[in-house]
Structure formats: C-alpha cells, structure tokens
Amino acid sequence: MTFGYSTAIKHRFPELASQAILFDGVTTEADVSGPVREFTRIANVRLEAGSEGEFPEIQAWRRTFAKMGLKPTQYRCAAEALLRRLRKEQNLPAIHPLVDLCNAISVAFAIPIALFDTARVHTHLEVRQAEGTEVYQTFSGETETPEAGEVIFADHAGHAHARRWSNRQSGRSIIRPQTASVLVVAEALHDGAAEDLMRLKAALEHALPVAWPLGRITKFPTA
Numbered sequence: 001m002t003f004g005y006s007t008a009i010k011h012r013f014p015e016l017a018s019q020a021i022l023f024d025g026v027t028t029e030a031d032v033s034g035p036v037r038e039f040t041r042i043a044n045v046r047l048e049a050g051s052e053g054e055f056p057e058i059q060a061w062r063r064t065f066a067k068m069g070l071k072p073t074q075y076r077c078a079a080e081a082l083l084r085r086l087r088k089e090q091n092l093p094a095i096h097p098l099v100d101l102c103n104a105i106s107v108a109f110a111i112p113i114a115l116f117d118t119a120r121v122h123t124h125l126e127v128r129q130a131e132g133t134e135v136y137q138t139f140s141g142e143t144e145t146p147e148a149g150e151v152i153f154a155d156h157a158g159h160a161h162a163r164r165w166s167n168r169q170s171g172r173s174i175i176r177p178q179t180a181s182v183l184v185v186a187e188a189l190h191d192g193a194a195e196d197l198m199r200l201k202a203a204l205e206h207a208l209p210v211a212w213p214l215g216r217i218t219k220f221p222t223a
Contacts, residue, residue: 001118001121001123001124001125001183002123002124002125003020003124003125003126003185003220003222004124004125004126004127004222005018005126005127005128005222006126006127006128006129008048008128008129009128009129009151010032010126012050012065012067012068013067013189014190014194015060015190015192016187016188016189017187017188017189017192017193017197018185018186018187018188018197018222019185019186019198019200019201020183020184020185020186020220020222021183021184021201021204021205021217021219022118022181022183022184022212022214022217022218022220022221023098023181023182023184023208023212023217023218024180024181024182024215024218025178025181025205025212025214025216026098026175026179026180026182026212026215027180027182027212028096028097028177029097030097030098030211030212031097031211032097032098032100032104032207032211032213034160035059035101035105035207035210035211036092036100036101037105038104038106038148039104039105039107039108039203040086040091040092040104040107040108041147042108043104043107043108043110044086044087044090046110047083047086047087048119050154051087052080052083052084052087052110055083055110056190057079057109057110057111057188057190057193057196058077058079058080058083058110058192058219059190060188060189060190060191060193061076061077061079061080061112061166061189062080063152063157063189064165064189065165065167066166067072068150068151068164068165070164070167075164075167076167077112077166078112078113078114078164078166078167078169079106079107079109079110079111079112079113079166080110082103082106083106083107083110086107092104092107095175096175096177096179097211097213098115098166098175098179098182098206098221099115099137099175101204101208101211102115102184102204103198105203105204105207106186108203109186109196109199109200109203110169111185111187111188111196111197111200112166112186112188113184113186113200114162114166114169114184114185114186114187115174115175115182115183115184115185116153116161116173116182116183116185117173117174117175117176117179117181117182118180118181118182118183119179119180120172120173121155121159121161121173121183122124122155122156122157122159123155123156123157123158124155125153125154125155125161125180125183126153126154126155127151127152127153127165128151128152128154129148129149129150129151129152130146130147130148130149130151130152130154130160131148132146132147132148132149133145133158134152134154134158134159134160135152135158135159135160136152136160136163136170136172137159137170137171137172138170138171139171139174141169141171144163144192146160146163150164151164152164152165153164159172159173161173166187169193183220184204186200186201186204205217
C-alpha cells in the first residue's frame with residue numbers, strides 16, 4: 001500500500017508536516033509499560049505548566065479545524081482529546097500495546113498519531129477532501145457518509161478511515177488483537193513541526209524494537 005496527500009490538501013495547508021512508517025510483526029504480547037510511563041510523565045510536566053489548549057501544537061490544529069469550518073472546541077484533534085483525558089483522569093486507557101505506546105508518545109509531543117491496520121486498507125491511503133460517496137464505519141459498526149469537502153483519510157475502495165482529518169478514526173482499520181502490520185502516521189502544522197516530527201519518529205523507532213524484537217520497521221515516505 002501507499003500513503004499520501006492530495007494536491008488540494010498540500011496547497012491549502014502548506015505548513016503541514018508528516019512522518020509515516022510501516023511496522024510489521026505486531027503482537028499483543030509486548031510490555032510497553034516503561035516507555036508509556038516515561039512519555040506520560042513528559043506530558044504531565046507540560047500540563048502542570050498550562051492546559052493543552054495553550055500548547056502551540058494544539059493551537060495549530062485548532063486553527064486548522066477552524067479553517068475547515070469546524071468548531072475547534074467541539075471537534076478536537078486526537079492528541080488534544082488524549083491530553084484532555086490525561087489531565088482530567090491522570091491516566092490513559094489501556095487498549096493494545098501498540099496503541100498504548102503511540103498514545104503516550106502522542107501526548108508527550110502533543111502531536112496526533114494515527115494507526116491503520118494495513119490488511120483493512122485497500123491499496124492507497126490518501127488524506128483528501130471527501131466526494132460525499134465514501135463509507136465510514138464507526139467503532140460500533142454503524143456506517144456514515146462524510147459530507148463532500150470534509151477532509152478524510154480515504155482508500156481506493158471508497159472507505160473513509162478517518163473523519164475530520166485527525167478528529168475520529170474509523171472502526172474499519174483500528175488495531176485489533178490479530179493485527180500484524182500497521183501504518184503509523186504522525187502529522188503537525190505548528191512552527192517547528194518538521195523538527196518535532198523527526199524527534200517523534202526517532203522516539204518511536206527506538207521504542208518499537210524494544211517492545212517487539214522480531215518486528216520490522218519500514219520507512220514510508222509520503223507522497
């Protein structure tokens with residue numbers, strides 16, 4: 001499979017920076033408690049100094065959501081939603097080792113990270129505006145149709161794998177116990193985003209082999 005952005009998205013959001021990797025060899029038998037604690041600690045230190053809404057990374061996503069015609073405090077990027085939960089509940093939910101690890105890295109960097117089960121994505125995944133015919137599957141299994149113009153992650157079969165860009169992922173390609181291969185995508189739009197994403201990627205590439213020694217990382221340039 002391949003991953004990229006439509007020309008329209010690149011032109012409309014020239015400040016966008018992203019990193020993507022493909023990770024094969026995922027299992028549910030991995031201990032990520034150490035890095036999760038450390039990355040969560042980093043996030044908590046930032047939250048002690050101010051709420052997530054003050055972070056430049058989150059402010060940039062709020063501006064982007066407003067530019068898309070969405071109310072930023074109603075529709076939040078995934079990183080902001082996680083940071084709000086961490087601030088209020090003092091912890092993050094345990095879902096799957098890979099999800100838990102990426103959620104912890106996400107809050108540490110205040111950058112949304114999306115995970116897609118590659119077996120559930122048809123050929124090419126692209127961030128683009130919806131045509132209004134795509135099918136989005138909720139976590140409960142119901143289906144929705146994004147409105148034309150909404151920014152989505154879409155594959156060549158017309159499946160919308162995320163709605164409102166980084167707001168809500170689809171239940172179709174979420175990480176499951178049987179997931180073996182995952183596309184990991186991190187995106188940011190703040191000043192210094194490219195440099196921060198390189199640091200995020202380095203942190204991820206360090207943590208993954210420790211938790212999954214038999215796993216394989218493939219660099220995945222975006223188009």
